[in-house]
Amino acid sequence: MYREFKQLNLPEIDKTILEFWEREQVFEKSVDQRDAANSYVFYEGPPSANGKPGIHHVMARTIKDLFCRFHAMKGQRVERKGGWDTHGLPIELSVEKELGITKEDIGKSITVDEYNQKCKETVMRYKDMWDDITRKMGYWVDLENPYITYTNEYIESVWWLLSQLYQKGLLYKGFTIQPYSPAAGTGLSSHELNMPGAYKEITDVSAIAQFKIKGTENEYFLAWTTTPWTLPSNTAVALGKNITYVKVKAFNRYTKALTYVILAKDRLGAYFTEAKADLTPEEVKPGNKPIPYIEIVAEMKGSELEGTEYEQLLPYVTPNKPAFRALLGDFVSTEDGTGIVHIAPTFGADDFKVAQKYDIPPLMVEDEYGNPMPLVDKKGQFVKEVSDFAGRYVKDYGQEEERSVDSDIVIKLKTENKLFHSERYLHSYPHCWRTDRPVLYYPLDSWFVRASSMKDRMFELNQTINWQPKSTGEGRFGKWLENLQDWNLSRSRYWGVPLPIWRTEDGEQELCISSMEQLQQEIDKANAALGLQQTLPKDLHRPYIDGVVLVSDDGQEMKRELDLIDVWFDSGSMPYAQWHYPFENKDKFEQKFPADFIAEGVDQTRGWFYTLHAIATMVFDSVAFKNVVSNGLVQDKHGRKMSKRLGNAVEPFETLATYGADATRWYMMSNSDPWENLKFDIEGIGEVQRKFFGTLYNTYSFFALYANIDGFKYEQTDVPLGDRQEIDRWIISQLNSLIEEVDAAYAEYDVTTATRKVMNFVNDHLSNWYVRLCRRRFWKGEYTADKIAAYQTLYQCLNTVSKLMAPVAPFFADWLYGNLNTATQKESNISVHLADFPKADSSAIDKKLEQRMNYAQRISSLVLSIRKAEKIRVRQPLQRALLPILDASFQEQVEEVKDLILAEVNIKDLEYITDTSGIVTKKIKPNFRTLGRRLGKQMKNAVQIINGLGQEDINQIEQSNQYTLSINGDTYDLTLEDFEIITEDIPGWQVANDGALTVALDVNISEDLEAEGMARDLVNRIQNIRKDKDFEVTDKIEVLVEQHSGVESAIEQFGSYIKDETLAVELTSSAELTEGEVVELPGDIKLHIKVQKANL
């Protein structure tokens, strides 16, 4: 028996199937039954269990899951090792928040050990929740043996990778300008800077300084700055290559000295009013912002000024290399300032970069250990070399002072004739989110991966990767690789993979550790040389690893560089570290590298996708993955980002519990391509549930109901296709076409097409055409070969659909498959996920058959459309429809499906018009596709000529299949192919068109037809009454109809038909009937009908 159900309950199915999977270990079997030699390698991008799973995780994991399931069904072995990302700043921050501490407390009020212990506990906080969502959404991944990034084994593999980079000379120490909070004494990540409220509007003193050009008496560059405290560190000025500059003769407003100042022509108006040849110094007052000038003495492009040397503005410290020159920078604009930018390489990222390019040194002094440091120390105070301002804070760090150091610097410049102008300036400036104090851009020591040196190779290898969508790979990722910067690995944090580099105090000698074994050897060596008792730490994290002192070849102590590495390196290491490669599982790794498939959100483009690619390229000269699907964001239904703050985040557990995993998954995959941002609308899931799963469920229920009655268990051999009805062969043909299309779509990682095709097949073809038209075959008559053929056909469709949908809707598919196969035992698999993906039988595909059924559907639709327009109900039979034939095969084709059409639209006959001349009005159009290429510019004239052709000409063309077109003396021989001819109208008939198809309907209703229509309505009313009275389907009845002129002939002519349809043993009319039900019939007829069970 096939199981029958009261109604569709997807969440219930989820539960049942989930239990079944676990009980039968279906996932394990689906992997184990496939040969390792035919592997499909998938890498799981590790989530962090530190946060709760969201609906976007369901999205991303649906994609991962479905392609793995698909390939498993295609016969490949698809192992899916899970993983957890356990390190990183977000975890540290959440721990600090919880403990109510800041970074500064670590090592003081809490030991590093305790702190890291706390991180380790926190990191798996929501693991249960993640495991739960993984189960409930049907994501098959091995959670028993996941890789965990904080384990010693994982770290050891990461170390090995780092040492590989180190040996290739790809790891170096340098400094970069990074956001740094002197108040907190820590560098800030860009994500901390992007926290809401980080940028505040503050007022600073801005200054336009005069940089005196070397070898001149009184010529100056004017450069603007909002941070006068960086002026002592100035070593260059930057100009725009294509910006036009002017040299202006003017008086200094403070000193009244005659000067020639250079600034961008576009900025002239911001600082100067008008030219006055006889200007006197007294006319220029300090308070006036724009001031008059004497004249413009020269004009030049920025490029002409490149290399111009000037005198140091504030000579506290002398640089060790030539400096103080004009450079060209593409970041220079004329939107504000002077079009000349002051460059302090120690305090600006752009400054640093452009200075490096021109080999201009930063201004540095030596600290107490002799190491170089900038003119401002890590507390934000000027160093002693900046004599007048030594010890002063450069920004507001809570100190009390009369004037800010910026103001004092401005005053100093003013008195030395080095200031052009100064004013207060309101701008937004980043602040430390913990201390609320201003951030400085500050040079910090960091370890870098020389990724830029490998960018060409990365770019090349990227071209072999199949990106879905393509644009992300070529555009976003490709562009990123083209402009690749070195990878800053350093994080001055506690909970992460420690950098395995030990250095002597002078930094002259260093050692990069590549394994525990090597570390042990080095420890032994150090113990011997230094007389220590060190042992290998049990935990490779800080603080234990920090305590390890090693020894250099010449006997010096070596200490570990205190940095941790960027967590992104952790996750990019997973192809190797998940197997503890190269220390274990060498063969395993070799089998599983690179991945066939990975998938994550687009936000991972510069994250995981990049780190995987970079490490694989640099260490193995290989791609890390061959196919990648990057999915878009999940937004709310209005296209806004989901966030806790807006309260529009969708709760995944709730969604799964309400709609079931399959409807949710199916909705997300079918609604739009996964790489588009998904406007997540919960009603869309409801729609999928109703329209797709509901329909498929009903189709199954229908099948089960009658198959159980007839005892169909698919015991008979298949009825040969040739012996089955046309409509059976049609749906089988459609089904096989569907298999081909869906298989291809999945293979190309195009799940949206796959799901839409399946949906379309189930709704339009299977349910609404095949089953609807075949209903009678299932319930009427004996258990004949034809009936068996119908069952076999429908069974095959359902069974195949279950396999086609299985990757996306694994629960329902397995439920459906199970219901079918437990009854028939036709396939030996206990689960659809152990089955092979269906193979299309191309011999069963009959495109001509598909075409003629398509005609049948469209012709039916046209007839119904005319009925509707003419307000003639379908129950009213009509005599005939006319069909102008399109081409030779058309009539033949339609003839095959004629009976279907007649029954479907309730007409008696279908007639073809072959000789259409004089009967129909035709319309002719040029075929733009064929003619456009040939005619080119003549097309316009041709259109005019062709559209002007009359009925005669059209007939002529149709018969002779040739036409000579002449335009302006040129002639072209055209054939029927070059035209589109459609029947527009049949005078005197009601006509409808659909593309080239035209249908005319005879809407005359003869008395006979009217009576037959009435008879059908009577049947309908009587059946309704039967149903209202809850009669059994098999009950015989007696019918008494009130006498009425409108139904007389119906009862007379079609009495036996009515009796037959309603199982009436008697049908009589009576003039005086006042009992029974009042029914309304066409023609405003109201009368009584009395129905009662027959006494037999």
Added chain:
RNA sequence: UCCGAUGUAGCUCAAGUGGUUAGAGUACUCGCCUGAUACGCGAGUGGUUAGUGGUUCGAGUCCACUCAUCGGGACCA
């Protein structure tokens, strides 16, 4: 501000290499309850394809600019 993506019916999405009635579903209107399904079926209304300009015989499709939304980077003088 720079880079990228997107913009088609009220909403969610389609429209081979440019080819002439821009299609589905949903919503809405109207009509249909007889043995699978009203969680259904049928028919209809609904578009200046964001805007402007260009290339072309022909543009939703190609190009330029503008606007809007989203994402990423920069926020520095």
